Amino acid sequence: MPLLEVRNISKSFGGLKVIKGVSFNVDKGELIGIIGPNGAGKSTLFNLISGVYHPDAGSIIFKDEDITKMEPYDLVKKGLARSWQIVRPFRNLTVEENIRVAFYGVGFKDSLSERNRRLDEILQMTGLLQHREQLAKNLPLGHLKRLEVARAVATGAELLMLDEPFAGLRVDEIKGLMHLVTVLHSIGLTILIIEHVVRSLLELTRRVLVLHEGRLIKEGTPEEVRRDKMVIEAYLGEESEVA
Template sequence: MTAALRIDGCTVAFGGLRAIDDVSLDIPGGAITALIGPNGSGKSTFVNMVSGQIPPRQGKVLLGGEPVQGLRPDRIVHRGLARTYQVPRVPKDLTIDEVIAVPLLYARSERPMPGGARSAGDLARYCGLKPDVGTRCGQLSVSDLRRLEIARALACRPSVLLLDESMAGLSLEDTDQVIGLVREIHASGVTIVVIEHVMKIIARLCGHAVVLNQGKVLAEGAPHAVLSDPDVREAYLGKGFKL
């Protein structure tokens, strides 16, 4: 399977600490890939690196086979990569419609959006946002803020979507609904990378998994095989872990 996103010998260092340490890996196109690992393993730095917020000290980041390391984040978005954030970053005084409309206006891409969406309202409904699009973000629940983050990322018309703990803090019902949404987005042709700490979500949703530990790739492969790996259990899950 062709790599939608390829990391080739990348290192990100903060002083003497290598948060990403000579990492090479492929994110297969058309897949839902899990990126997992203990706190401090380098997951957030990885997402910041590939989205252009922290350039690698060395190595290449290739999106669709083209190098993007060193480009501004907006240029990487134009090339086809979008992301969400662990903590939703939306101005409280803006409305749902305004937050989604900004990337719709500036993404400058001809790639289609999932579900045939053409407007901010279409994307809001597609992502299951129940409040009116004129509702201000300061009035939204955690669940709706998570959905809004996904809708805003989809407004960038990505070919690769990074979901950084997009189900954190959700109820079981909301989690099931967002899992269904992620599957729909994937079915529309978007390659997805999911960062999650709940392994049952990973096992249900993902076909490929990468484990980071201390800035290095500890294991990768099918989720059940990776989650059964003794080194992964010792470093992250605990020896008594069961799905």
């Protein structure tokens, strides 16, 4: 049984059809990449799965439950968390407080000491331990991207959806974050990742979905995707470095 099933979902904003009958499955423990040119509907797809928007048609099943019309705060409690393409930290909260909001949000019933232990673990894992007292508004982008991941992990998510985590980062920062994603995958998290840095994504994942103008035009291994004529025409052709 797949962890997540997206069944023929569509979404329009006014007269603009942004997602057109997209279907795919995500199995537990997978690390899947989603690529596509600007305006392909990648972030809208994430917004639909995470409950920020609701699809006009189709359904979304998570852990065998229909979550199509559920609100984001209910989905988080079911084990589905996300990060944002344009970072959305709580700017006036410290790094530690940003993570604690996630603890409150999912209503952890653990003891204070257990919560503190979990907090330290997440800070350590995401490389934010030294910055725990810093206000989020004072952090550089690289740390904010990590904070996005840290907050999502803090919800105790089973499925982590990362929206362009590498965008705007330096090469060394991308490498560090790729390592973090690998670590999170290795401890059992299922990860769905949108990325524009195609080379990094194809290195990281075993399966890639390609969106183009709101449609899923290809699904396969990175190698299959690299060689697909339609994908090259629609997207990879622009990215000379991945050829």
